[in-house]
Amino acid sequence: xxxxxxxxxxxxxxxxxxxxxxxxxxxxxxxxxxxxxxxxxxxxxxxxxxxxxxxxxxxxxxxxxxxxxxxxxxxxxxxxxxxxxxxxxxxxxxxxxxxxxxxxxxxxxxxxxxxxxxxxxxxxxxxxxxxxxxxxxxxxxxxxxxxxxxxxxxxxxxxxxxxxxxxxxxxxxxxxxxxxxxxxxxxxxxxxxxxxxxxxxxxxxxxxxxxxxxxxxxxxxxxxxxxxxxxxxxxxxxxxxxxxxxxxxxxxxxxxxxxxxxxxxxxxxxxxxxxxxxxxxxxxxxxxxxxxxxxxxxxxxxxxxxxxxxxxxxxxxxxxxxxxxxxxxxxxxxxxxxxxxxxxxxxxxxxxxxxxxxxxxxxxxxxxxxxxxxxxxxxxxxxxxxxxxxxxxxxxxxxxxxxxxxx
Numbered sequence: 001x002x003x004x005x006x007x008x009x010x011x012x013x014x015x016x017x018x019x020x021x022x023x024x025x026x027x028x029x030x031x032x033x034x035x036x037x038x039x040x041x042x043x044x045x046x047x048x049x050x051x052x053x054x055x056x057x058x059x060x061x062x063x064x065x066x067x068x069x070x071x072x073x074x075x076x077x078x079x080x081x082x083x084x085x086x087x088x089x090x091x092x093x094x095x096x097x098x099x100x101x102x103x104x105x106x107x108x109x110x111x112x113x114x115x116x117x118x119x120x121x122x123x124x125x126x127x128x129x130x131x132x133x134x135x136x137x138x139x140x141x142x143x144x145x146x147x148x149x150x151x152x153x154x155x156x157x158x159x160x161x162x163x164x165x166x167x168x169x170x171x172x173x174x175x176x177x178x179x180x181x182x183x184x185x186x187x188x189x190x191x192x193x194x195x196x197x198x199x200x201x202x203x204x205x206x207x208x209x210x211x212x213x214x215x216x217x218x219x220x221x222x223x224x225x226x227x228x229x230x231x232x233x234x235x236x237x238x239x240x241x242x243x244x245x246x247x248x249x250x251x252x253x254x255x256x257x258x259x260x261x262x263x264x265x266x267x268x269x270x271x272x273x274x275x276x277x278x279x280x281x282x283x284x285x286x287x288x289x290x291x292x293x294x295x296x297x298x299x300x301x302x303x304x305x306x307x308x309x310x311x312x313x314x315x316x317x318x319x320x321x322x323x324x325x326x327x328x329x330x331x332x333x334x335x336x337x338x339x340x341x342x343x344x345x346x347x348x349x350x351x352x353x354x355x356x357x358x359x360x361x362x363x364x365x366x367x368x369x370x371x372x373x374x375x376x377x378x379x380x381x382x383x384x385x386x387x388x389x390x391x392x393x394x395x396x397x398x399x400x401x402x403x404x405x406x407x
Contacts, residue, residue: 007052014120025210034207142170143215
């Protein structure tokens with residue numbers, strides 16, 4: 001039995017893959033031989049192309065679409081993305097449902113592409129396997145045609161024109177039944193062909209019509225076979241991705257904790273430095289702001305002293321005891337005109353009951369709390385002495401300081 005080196009099949013239409021005639025050709029040491037068989041079962045029963053070393057198929061021209069796209073030079077991954085984006089505008093199905101083959105970009109920037117339904121291709125390849133034929137490559141229909149040294153090779157099959165226009169490019173185009181004359185066919189195809197190269201028509205029955213070589217790109221078969229694409233490689237990839245995300249998240253949490261600890265340490269260091277520079281300051285809540293206020297006061301010659309210093313110290317001590325109930329909500333303090341303004345942190349809003357409780361506690365320490373936007377205003381409470389006149393500010397300060405000494 002003569003061993004077949006290469007078997008080539010032009011598949012019948014996918015909708016009739018098991019019943020329609022099959023065109024085939026095989027290459028042996030003596031050259032190419034060809035036949036048109038009744039169906040795939042007849043091919044399996046044929047003894048001559050038994051157990052071929054390699055099987056190549058091309059889809060029926062009615063099942064595949066071909067075109068060329070003008071694209072800039074791109075890496076392979078981006079080139080495929082660009083091609084799929086262009087095909088999405090041309091095809092009737094989503095690119096994810098297609099088997100798309102992409103050729104090499106030529107010197108003019110043109111990229112040949114071919115596509116067909118992945119499901120239809122899968123059904124055809126499954127039928128071939130059922131008849132004992134394992135396919136190694138799926139080529140576009142023009143790939144089987146010989147590439148003439150000068151001109152274009154063309155073949156008419158079932159009302160379709162198949163043209164090979166170069167080493168890796170070509171086209172498939174439907175023809176009207178009345179267009180049987182070669183002159184009419186060429187007039188129909190000429191606007192689609194490159195340049196003015198002559199068109200050489202091949203006989204459908206000749207085995208040499210399948211003898212073409214040099215075609216370098218194929219349609220993918222990964223989604224064929226009925227079992228779907230093998231995605232076992234995704235499992236370790238997903239596992240490593242999850243592990244990497246967990247490590248990154250842990251690292252971010254550790255970094256955030258370290259930054260928070262450094263911030264707290266820096267705040268304590270700044271408070272100690274401000275306290276050392278301004279020993280008259282009883283409480284440090286906002287080191288930077290308080291240091292700036294005291295520095296500006298000293299430069300202006302209005303550093304706090306006497307009654308005002310007593311007022312400030314008394315207000316801060318008493319207010320600190322009162323505002324201990326609002327721990328963690330104070331953003332800063334500002335002392336101006338004998339009054340202490342307390343600013344809340346962003347988003348802090350005191351309820352009516354909380355405000356009443358603070359005001360009652362302040363009143364016991366000789367202070368009055370007046371709510372204002374974003375905080376409170378703390379001032380020495382106005383008291384009466386013997387029903388006439390007001391207590392001197394220094395006396396009121398002393399009272400507030402004594403009341404605020406015990407929280």
